[in-house]
Amino acid sequence: MMLTPAQTIGPFFSHALPWPDGPHVVAADAPGAFWLRGRVLDGAGEPVPDALIESWQADPDGRLGGPFRGFGRCPTDPHGWWAIRTVKPGPVPGAGGRPQAPHLALSVFARGLLHRVVTRVYFADEPTANAADPVLSGLPEPARGTLVAGQTEDGYRFDIRLQGEHETVFFAV
Amino acid sequence: MTYSRVHPPLRWPAYRSTLRRAPSSPLVTLPPGLTEQTGPAGAALLGDHQVDPLDHDLTRQHPSEPLGERIIVHGQVRDAGGRPVPDSLVEIWQTNAAGRYPHHADQHPAPLDPNFTGVGRCLTDPAGNYRFVSVKPGAYPWRNHDNAWRPAHIHFSLFGRAFTQRLITQMYFPGDPLFDQDPIFNSVPAAARPALVSRFDLSQTVPEWALAYRFDIVLGDTPVEEEG
Numbered sequence: 001m002m003l004t005p006a007q008t009i010g011p012f013f014s015h016a017l018p019w020p021d022g023p024h025v026v027a028a029d030a031p032g033a034f035w036l037r038g039r040v041l042d043g044a045g046e047p048v049p050d051a052l053i054e055s056w057q058a059d060p061d062g063r064l065g066g067p068f069r070g071f072g073r074c075p076t077d078p079h080g081w082w083a084i085r086t087v088k089p090g091p092v093p094g095a096g097g098r099p100q101a102p103h104l105a106l107s108v109f110a111r112g113l114l115h116r117v118v119t120r121v122y123f124a125d126e127p128t129a130n131a132a133d134p135v136l137s138g139l140p141e142p143a144r145g146t147l148v149a150g151q152t153e154d155g156y157r158f159d160i161r162l163q164g165e166h167e168t169v170f171f172a173v
Numbered sequence: 174m175t176y177s178r179v180h181p182p183l184r185w186p187a188y189r190s191t192l193r194r195a196p197s198s199p200l201v202t203l204p205p206g207l208t209e210q211t212g213p214a215g216a217a218l219l220g221d222h223q224v225d226p227l228d229h230d231l232t233r234q235h236p237s238e239p240l241g242e243r244i245i246v247h248g249q250v251r252d253a254g255g256r257p258v259p260d261s262l263v264e265i266w267q268t269n270a271a272g273r274y275p276h277h278a279d280q281h282p283a284p285l286d287p288n289f290t291g292v293g294r295c296l297t298d299p300a301g302n303y304r305f306v307s308v309k310p311g312a313y314p315w316r317n318h319d320n321a322w323r324p325a326h327i328h329f330s331l332f333g334r335a336f337t338q339r340l341i342t343q344m345y346f347p348g349d350p351l352f353d354q355d356p357i358f359n360s361v362p363a364a365a366r367p368a369l370v371s372r373f374d375l376s377q378t379v380p381e382w383a384l385a386y387r388f389d390i391v392l393g394d395t396p397v398e399e400e401g
């Protein structure tokens with residue numbers, strides 16, 4: 001069957017799609033909870049103030065779905081910042097059942113993006129698992145580094161550069 | 174049809190906002206793992222923000238009825254294999270009948286309607302069907318090019334059953350004279366554009382009350398669930 005084509009989310013979704021606890025993948029008191037924060041920047045290095053970030057991930061035991069919501073949604077603010085509160089996912093097998101490093105799947109929607117772009121968030125404090133990850137290790141440096149969230153005071157930071165120098169790696173899924 | 178024959182390219186110069194936002198590098202192929210082959214099912218992704226039974230009726234969210242031509246918008250959500258996608262969240266947003274969004278960034282001089290927000294949600298039924306009640310949205314101007322107007326449209330957001338099936342798109346109305354000059358509609362390969370246009374559906378109109386349009390949606394393949 002012919003797929004329905006994608007179209008841009010446009011600039012006028014912020015009264016429609018976000019909701020108050022959208023950024024809270026886990027409850028405030030969940031063990032190990034942290035903030036994953038970042039900015040979305042365009043090809044000129046300018047902040048993208050009208051993007052929507054969505055995340056999907058396993059629970060700390062590597063289970064997807066079920067009682068664990070696993071989903072986060074956050075619009076960017078006027079300076080391009082977004083944040084979700086979550087926990088580090090457990091190990092999830094990749095294509096062919098190969099082990100992978102802990103990661104989140106991320107979708108970015110924005111005016112000017114005719115289709116979402118998809119990326120993955122890995123964690124800087126998992127160097128051994130990251131080195132063995134089949135997706136990460138298949139990427140050349142410095143592209144690989146664009147997928148690794150650095151540690152911060154209250155969690156991790158993951159900037160998304162849509163275009164140009166240090167462009168984030170985006171995947172076709 | 175393959176991906177590139179259906180979805181628009183990310184860089185589409187006629188739509189100026191793509192110029193600084195479309196990635197320059199080609200997308201990297203990602204053989205889907207379990208993370209991508211699963212996704213939030215039903216309303217679970219909404220947490221405490223559950224779907225209200227009235228969320229599908231955009232004409233009953235305020236004390237009075239909105240102005241405009243009352244319409245029913247309905248259809249079936251299926252996957253690429255033709256299988257219905259049940260119990261899946263559908264979100265829509267649209268302008269009022271005058272072409273205005275109640276959004277701080279929409280300041281063009283068309284009237285707001287105090288009885289219309291233009292936001293709806295529902296879950297697909299066991300056969301993958303959804304149904305909204307609304308008013309027909311208006312065209313609106315934008316600054317992409319000289320005298321640019323968007324054809325009337327309703328924004329749709331769909332989840333399917335897997336991360337790979339996530340889709341945001343726009344539904345248009347048949348015969349719109351603004352199609353030819355709209356770079357967003359025309360970013361889609363010509364053969365796939367008809368899939369974005371709803372069809373007038375006399376069978377679902379309600380006499381003396383509402384017109385009806387049908388918009389069927391086809392998401393990507395549903396990943397095969399492994400038996401546990």
Ligand SMILES: [Fe+2]
Pocket residue numbers: 010012323326328
């Ligand atoms: Fe719109």
